[in-house]
Amino acid sequence: MNFRQHHQDAFNKxxxxxxxxxxxxxxxxxxxxxxxxxxxTSDSDYVNVTAFCDAIDSDDSIxxxxxxxxxxxxxxxxxxxxxxxxxxxxVKSTSKAFKPPVVDIHYVLGGETHTLIxxxxxxxxxxxxxxxxIDYHVExxxxxxxxxxxxxxxxxxxxxxxxxxxSRVRVFKLQRLNKSAxxxxxxxxxxxxxxxxxxxxxxxxxxxxAISHEFDLxxxxxxxxxxxxxxxxxxxxxxxxxxMNHRGKKSNSSILSKGALDSNALKVFRGNLFFETGASQSVxxxxxxxxxxxxxxxxxxxxALMCAEDDVIGAHAASVGQVDLNKLFYLMSxxxxxxxxxxxxxxxxxxxxxxxxxxxxxxxxVAHEVDRRVC
Amino acid sequence: xxxxxxxxxxxxxxxxxVDRGVYDIINREDHKYKAAKGLTEEIIREISRExxxxxxxxxxxxxxxxxxNAKPMPTWGADLSELDMDNIxxxxxxxxxxxxxxxxxxxxxxxxxxxxxIPEAERKSLAGVGAQYDSxxxxxxxxxxxxxxxxxxxxxxxxxxxxxGIVRKYFMTMITNRDHKFSALHGAVWxxxxxxxxxxxxxxxxxxxxxxxxxxxxxxxxxxxxxxxEKNASLHFIEGCSAPKYSVQNxxxxxxxxxxxxxxxxxxxxxENWSRNMYNLNTKRCxxxxxxxxxxxxxxxxSKVSMLYPMSILKGEGASSEFTGITFAAKGQYLDTGxxxxxxxxxxxxxxxxxxxSKDGGHAFYRGLLRVTPNAINVKSTVNCESLMLxxxxxxxxxxxxxxGNAKVDIGHEAKIGRISDDTIFYLMSxxxxxxxxKAMIVRGFVEPITKELPLEYAVELNxxxxxxxxxxxx
Numbered sequence: 086m087n088f089r090q091h092h093q094d095a096f097n098k099x100x101x102x103x104x105x106x107x108x109x110x111x112x113x114x115x116x117x118x119x120x121x122x123x124x125x126t127s128d129s130d131y132v133n134v135t136a137f138c139d140a141i142d143s144d145d146s147i148x149x150x151x152x153x154x155x156x157x158x159x160x161x162x163x164x165x166x167x168x169x170x171x172x173x174x175x176v177k178s179t180s181k182a183f184k185p186p187v188v189d190i191h192y193v194l195g196g197e198t199h200t201l202i203x204x205x206x207x208x209x210x211x212x213x214x215x216x217x218x219i220d221y222h223v224e225x226x227x228x229x230x231x232x233x234x235x236x237x238x239x240x241x242x243x244x245x246x247x248x249x250x251x252s253r254v255r256v257f258k259l260q261r262l263n264k265s266a267x268x269x270x271x272x273x274x275x276x277x278x279x280x281x282x283x284x285x286x287x288x289x290x291x292x293x294x295a296i297s298h299e300f301d302l303x304x305x306x307x308x309x310x311x312x313x314x315x316x317x318x319x320x321x322x323x324x325x326x327x328x329m330n331h332r333g334k335k336s337n338s339s340i341l342s343k344g345a346l347d348s349n350a351l352k353v354f355r356g357n358l359f360f361e362t363g364a365s366q367s368v369x370x371x372x373x374x375x376x377x378x379x380x381x382x383x384x385x386x387x388x389a390l391m392c393a394e395d396d397v398i399g400a401h402a403a404s405v406g407q408v409d410l411n412k413l414f415y416l417m418s419x420x421x422x423x424x425x426x427x428x429x430x431x432x433x434x435x436x437x438x439x440x441x442x443x444x445x446x447x448x449x450x451v452a453h454e455v456d457r458r459v460c
Numbered sequence: 461x462x463x464x465x466x467x468x469x470x471x472x473x474x475x476x477x478v479d480r481g482v483y484d485i486i487n488r489e490d491h492k493y494k495a496a497k498g499l500t501e502e503i504i505r506e507i508s509r510e511x512x513x514x515x516x517x518x519x520x521x522x523x524x525x526x527x528x529n530a531k532p533m534p535t536w537g538a539d540l541s542e543l544d545m546d547n548i549x550x551x552x553x554x555x556x557x558x559x560x561x562x563x564x565x566x567x568x569x570x571x572x573x574x575x576x577x578i579p580e581a582e583r584k585s586l587a588g589v590g591a592q593y594d595s596x597x598x599x600x601x602x603x604x605x606x607x608x609x610x611x612x613x614x615x616x617x618x619x620x621x622x623x624x625g626i627v628r629k630y631f632m633t634m635i636t637n638r639d640h641k642f643s644a645l646h647g648a649v650w651x652x653x654x655x656x657x658x659x660x661x662x663x664x665x666x667x668x669x670x671x672x673x674x675x676x677x678x679x680x681x682x683x684x685x686x687x688x689x690e691k692n693a694s695l696h697f698i699e700g701c702s703a704p705k706y707s708v709q710n711x712x713x714x715x716x717x718x719x720x721x722x723x724x725x726x727x728x729x730x731x732e733n734w735s736r737n738m739y740n741l742n743t744k745r746c747x748x749x750x751x752x753x754x755x756x757x758x759x760x761x762x763s764k765v766s767m768l769y770p771m772s773i774l775k776g777e778g779a780s781s782e783f784t785g786i787t788f789a790a791k792g793q794y795l796d797t798g799x800x801x802x803x804x805x806x807x808x809x810x811x812x813x814x815x816x817x818s819k820d821g822g823h824a825f826y827r828g829l830l831r832v833t834p835n836a837i838n839v840k841s842t843v844n845c846e847s848l849m850l851x852x853x854x855x856x857x858x859x860x861x862x863x864x865g866n867a868k869v870d871i872g873h874e875a876k877i878g879r880i881s882d883d884t885i886f887y888l889m890s891x892x893x894x895x896x897x898x899k900a901m902i903v904r905g906f907v908e909p910i911t912k913e914l915p916l917e918y919a920v921e922l923n924x925x926x927x928x929x930x931x932x933x934x935x
Contacts, residue, residue, distance in 0.1 A: 346867075360877075362852060365852070377864075377867035377868075377869070378867070379867060380866070380867055381834065381866070381867075382864070382865075382866060382867045383863075383864065383865055384862075384863075384864040385861070385862065385863045385864070386861075386862040386864075386873070387859070387860075387861050387862070388860065388873070388875065389857070389858065389859045390847075390856075390857060390858045390859075390875055390877050391855075391857045392847070392849065392855060392856045392857060392877045393852075393855050394849075394852050395849035395850065395851055395852040395854065395878075395879040396852065396879055397877070397878065397879075398876075398877075398878045399875075399876070399877040399878065400874070400875065400876045400877070401858075401873075401874070401875045402872075402873060402874045402875075403862060403871070403872070403873040403874075404871070404872050404873070405862070405864055405869060405870075405871040406869060406870045406871065407867055407868055407869070407870075
């Protein structure tokens with residue numbers, strides 16, 4: 086039985102899960118009969134890009150790349166995405182150049198394509214470097230249309246990252262779908278000895294977004310970093326889960342999340358640091374900062390530290406509070422309106438993470454999206 | 461190997477069973493009545509008959525038994541699969557009544573409490589003492605001047621009869637028999653415990669202390685503590701618990717209900733040193749009204765399994781809570797402790813400061829909840845948990861859940877896990893301190909913020925316990 090059929094059968098035997106903290110929307114898991122083409126560019130000959138659907142049929146090794154996750158959106162999502170993917174790429178890098186090669190992938194939803202199910206596999210061979218930018222958005226012409234006139238857009242995605250010995254992978258994800266969209270995304274990263282994986286995750290669109298990123302730091306000196314920015318629109322729901330499994334000695338991880346929530350937004354943040362026996366001299370830290378902008382907000386934080394090894398340093402910190410009124414007052418006394426002042430404060434808060442993004446177009450897009458959405 | 465190095469090896473060897481001194485001295489079982497093992501309706505009726513209770517209490521017990529039988533065993537947290545409820549004796553009445561003078565307490569029981577330092581502490585620094593032995597309170601007394609001011613400090617069984625109105629108003633209203641399996645069990649078989657009532661405006665200047673000792677093998681202790689501190693009154697209540705070690709399981713499923721009224725203040729200190737065969741599944745809750753304050757000071761050292769999360773419900777505007785806790789998990793122990801704070805009114809504040817130490821394969825788990833309801837604006841809260849692991853056979857986890865229901869809050873949270881840094885030990889050793897003493901100093905320094913919150917004699921006891929616990933590991 087082929088890969089897709091196996092997962093379709095498994096999916097069809099399952100029931101839609103029930104989530105406790107953030108209830109799932111109705112009418113999930115459509116089965117689109119079309120493929121979604123992305124606009125994709127690559128600036129290096131040492132990077133090989135193949136469509137996932139082609140790669141899975143021609144390369145058995147891709148199908149066998151399994152990842153045992155402690156936390157994930159759930160097996161239903163895994164089987165659905167594997168079984169019904171209509172987009173995605175396998176990106177392999179052997180480039181050892183000083184400047185990492187860049188693969189830039191844009192998915193545009195709208196028109197006839199309103200369901201995107203993408204499956205990405207990112208492989209950096211030993212010592213290689215690779216930057217991948219994945220941007221999810223709708224047609225510009227849909228920006229000002231009423232949500233009621235748009236079809237329900239939805240994205241279901243899964244990205245596997247395999248960072249081999251001494252490699253360095255950076256993935257920049259930007260989700261700026263329309264207000265009523267659903268967005269489900271999970272990243273699994275397997276990090277070998279001395280390899281480093283960074284994931285920048287920016288969530289500014291969608292009414293419902295559920296994110297689950299998990300790193301397996303299995304090699305000595307392996308490193309994993311997640312930097313997350315989110316903006317919770319009015320009435321939006323966010324479920325964020327970031328997990329670091331420290332298995333290798335002297336492994337290093339960080340999770341930094343900065344968010345802003347507007348009126349009636351609901352957010353759940355789960356940060357998990359696991360230190361397994363043998364991961365001695367490892368260091369892991371997680372930090373969450375939430376800025377509350379409106380009324381009727383619900384913000385849950387569940388930072389967990391699970392430690393089976395004594396020779397480690399694990400730390401987490403969280404800070405949740407209203408936007409600083411003194412800052413707003415100062416800016417307004419300098420002639421900014423309240424909304425402009427709020428936008429400035431939010432962008433300044435996000436800047437700590439965005440300043441580490443080396444791609445100006447990415448940073449500018451995020452700033453524009455904040456300007457467009459904060460009101 | 462020369463003799464000197466042989467001695468070093470001996471010091472470094474692991475001591476599996478530390479001598480817990482006075483805590484492990486077993487008295488011969490001398491009871492007036494002992495219920496059969498397990499839990500049946502007939503046993504509940506017998507307990508109620510033995511206590512000569514009013515009918516409403518028997519009805520409550522029977523209803524609780526029904527709920528207990530219907531509820532499944534909790535599957536989250538500790539592994540309770542080895543807890544065999546059919547092998548637990550739920551009620552043991554010692555062969556004595558309740559006395560108000562130590563002279564009237566039978567010699568063997570008195571010696572037990574003497575060894576634990578209770579009568580001496582009463583003379584020196586307490587305003588009143590209660591002592592429970594197995595299922596019943598054997599001693600209760602309080603200073604006469606407090607009695608004259610209307611302060612009530614007695615055992616719960618007497619309170620059910622003498623202060624029925626107050627007891628009916630508060631008893632199991634905050635911890636109900638529907639909350640979880642062990643609160644239902646408690647509702648069915650509760651026995652003993654203390655009742656304290658502090659009238660409006662009265663400040664009790666010295667602490668009251670209740671000490672709970674479980675001597676009977678394979679028994680359960682289910683004491684109920686009910687404290688009502690009226691408007692603008694204040695109280696410091698101390699609770700101590702211990703039991704000798706047996707090879708069979710013992711169970712503790714007590715309940716503590718605290719009511720802190722407007723402008724009142726209550727400090728509730730606990731040092732729990734149950735033996736390593738004990739399942740400590742206790743429930744503690746406090747309701748705090750306008751501008752009232754609850755302070756929890758909690759030390760968990762003993763028991764095989766603990767699941768204990770004292771809860772503060774800040775119901776009135778301006779109410780506050782402070783939780784200071786230390787957990788020490790050694791070999792074979794799974795101590796799942798923490799605290800819950802519910803901010804249910806505006807301008808309420810809370811501080812949580814929790815520390816845990818795990819060693820020799822012990823598992824310390826901090827599980828906390830901080831909840832801010834949508835109407836509770838201008839809430840301020842800080843949560844701080846630190847865990848220290850003394851070796852890599854041990855485990856230490858923290859899971860603090862923060863649920864915020866409105867935007868006008870200021871919440872901060874921090875947690876750290878790690879071990880004693882080699883650099884720090886090296887520094888202290890370079891100043892002529894032995895490695896063992898250096899480690900002990902660091903551990904004492906780690907728990908110092910907790911010990912300074914305890915009454916002096918308890919701080920000394922806590923330090924002794926830490927020395928006792930570290931005896932096997934250091935060197």
